[in-house]
Amino acid sequence: MKNKNEIKTGFLVVIGIGLFIFGFSYLKSNDIFVSDRAFYAIYNDVEGVVNGTPVTVNGFPVGSIQDISFFKNNSLIVKFRVENNIKFSINSIAQIYETGLIGGKALAIIPANDNSRVAVYNDTLTSSVAPGLTELVNERLNPLQENIESMIVNANSVLDKVNSIFDDPTRANLRTSVSDFSETIRDLKETSVMIKSVMKSNKTNIDQTINNILNISTDLSEISETINQSELSTTIKNFKNSSDDLNSILKNINKGNGTISKLIESDTLFQNLNNASKSIDLLLEDIRLNPKRYIHFSVFGKKNKSYQAKNK
Template sequence: MKITKEIRTGVLVMTGLVMTIFSFNYLKGINILDKSRYFLVVYDNVEGLVPSNPVTINGYKIGNVQKINFSDDGTNKLEIKLMIDNEVEFSKSSKAELYETGLIGGKAIAIIPNYEDSSIAVSGDYLLGTIKPGLTELVNQKLTPLQEKLESAIQNADKVMLNVNELLSDDTKTSLQQSIVNFKSISESLYETTGNLNSIILNNTSSIENSLKNIESSAENFNEITESVSDANLSDLILELNSTVSNFNLVLTKINSGNGSVSKLLDNDAIFNNLEKATAELEALINDVKANPSRYVHFSIFGKNTSKN
């Protein structure tokens, strides 16, 4: 049978069409010659995931994302079809975690096996979809509290500035300016006083040195006096003083106890009355002697007169 040019052309076209379909599916991560398993995962947001993104387990690629479609339940969730080329097995309760592959934002899905579950997932099963926070989300989580604190600090600063502006009225500003001027004047006066004091010290250096020497000499004399006092026999003096105080206390004790003449004189009213009476009679006698001395004193320039009236 002779193969015509038209047959050869048709075969070439069909071969090219098959190769095109195969290449297209291969670029999408689908190998039409391989009997792969597929699994379904539902996400609320795929965050930039596209078909042909890798599916990994423990960091090793085992398949690709084949399709991304909206779910049929009307919730606008996204249903992901995963093609697994590898024969690795994992449980039905394993998780399909969506994560970032690098800083440039590439996405992939990692199968997180649940080794405690012995039921093996088969082609067509649904896996639980989770999302691992990416670098951008982590940065946002850290920056959000900081942003809130920064906004609060800015608001507080605005309030402080408003309060300061309210306090700084025209009169307050004038007073503040006057205070600054006064402070400047005081500083200048202090500087001038310091200069004068330095000049006085320089001009009276010798006098100051003499005064310091006199103070030093006085201190030495005081030390000598202190040493002399410390060398004195103060213990004997203190003993004698204690003995004197003890004797005085003994006398006071006897007086208080009623023993002795002094105690009787102080406590016996009869003695005091007799003394007071005797003092009164003595005073009357002295007054009578002064008034009538002739009664008590007899003298004559011619001798004693023995006659009696």
Template sequence: MKITKEIKTAILVLLGIFLFIFGYNYLKGQNLFEPKNIYYTEFDYNALSSSSVVTVKGNQVGKIQDIIYDYKTGKTRTAFSVNEQLKFSVNSKVRLYETGLMGGNALAIIISNDGELAKPGDVLESEIQVGLITSLSKNFSGLSTDLNATLKSTDTLLTNINKIVIDESDAGLKRTIAELNATLKSFKNLANSLNTVVSENDKNITSILDNFKTTSNDLAVMTSELKEAKVGNTVESLNATLTNVNSLLTNLNNGEGSMGKLLKDETLYQNLEGATKEMEALLKDIKLHPKRYFRILSKKEIPYQESETN
């Protein structure tokens, strides 16, 4: 996959930001990748800087994190960090001593194994190495020389940065910035094109929004009408009716009631069938022998006579 110039520019910018943050913290004596615990100690005066180190038996194990003057006690509270692997007792002492390098000073932890282990945030007892103040007064004379050397180093660094900025090669930073400017112009042209499209179709967009508004109003009215129609009550009434019908059909199926017995009672069916046959025979007999039934309508008793059989 080919990496575009825009991606290269973004990577370069992010890398520069990361290096700036890392370098700034490194100059302050902080390592972002080192796990550490913070402890405190107090002195009557301040002879340290944020770049001072913390040592154990001559080995660097931490850095000074913060130096704060306590207005209540009149002492200087120093916060320092050490590697979390370092374990020591709360009875250990923190000694202020001269490093001998450019007249700098540092802290040394005099480890003690008595008592419980110190926890991050504990305040440790401090002490000062004998002859430190005299040594500090002698080092003030060399301050101007050290400052001059520092300024020369800074000038050299700025010169090198200037060379990078005015580099005319393909890989130079100046060319990269120019490409980034061209990319921003392309985005600007795209935004202008989109603005033109919106302007040309302003009427269509307005019409679409009006139609959508009308549709929304119609849906709202329909929803209100359905709510006022009490569809829920109608459904409940229909459900109750279906329940009654289901109960009626169940009773019929179980043979309950007159209709149920008529449907399920075979004896009643047989009786009805027999009565029907007898009624049919009676009607047939009345049709064939009407004189036999005249005695019922006559005031005189007419004896019953057997019909002649064929």
């Protein structure tokens, strides 16, 4: 009986120790049923990162942060555990990033696709911190803020220049110009009303005048068309008569009637004309060489030179 109680007591102690170890490991985010490896990374700032913060690869949880402690020059060394079946290069990066808008943090292992050796137990990886949403917003807002401030300064400068231009005399002149412009607009409105009244009272006469103009335009068009048709008819008739006369002349020439036909068909007339032309040339040449033969005026009684025809 006494042995049974001792066995029960020992069994309860073992269970208690096991539960204590399991609970302690759970609180430290260590799974005692999963074999893993420990790695390290050094950071200058680990705000929002605590023990148990998840470690991910491509967004998938593969481990957790086990411990954070101070290192050299006030830097912080983070110890995290990764499951044994996850392999990555020693040149991979351990990057802290925000998991959402509420500011949760996680540690992502960004694998390096190179031919370096695989990271092993207790290796230290290169660290980095991804900019958070607040930092990104500030990064975008700072240039915008500078531009807005520059625009405000420029606007103030423009307003100062405008105020310097629009002094009291200028404002007075501007008021006068606006007043004159208003009076001009008022006069134009009155003139427009008068024109409308005149148009309305003389609408019948205006309509009649427009109708008369349209009728005159129609009549002029008809007259012009008639004149064109008449002139065209006369021209065609004259052309036909001229064509008939030309045909008659050509028929007579073909029949051998008339002087032109004889001139064309007879060689005798051509030879006579050619001989007459040569005789005239000889006569003119003789007159040029012996003008005294034809003009009887001689002071010394010089004998005339006989004419010798040129051989051509």
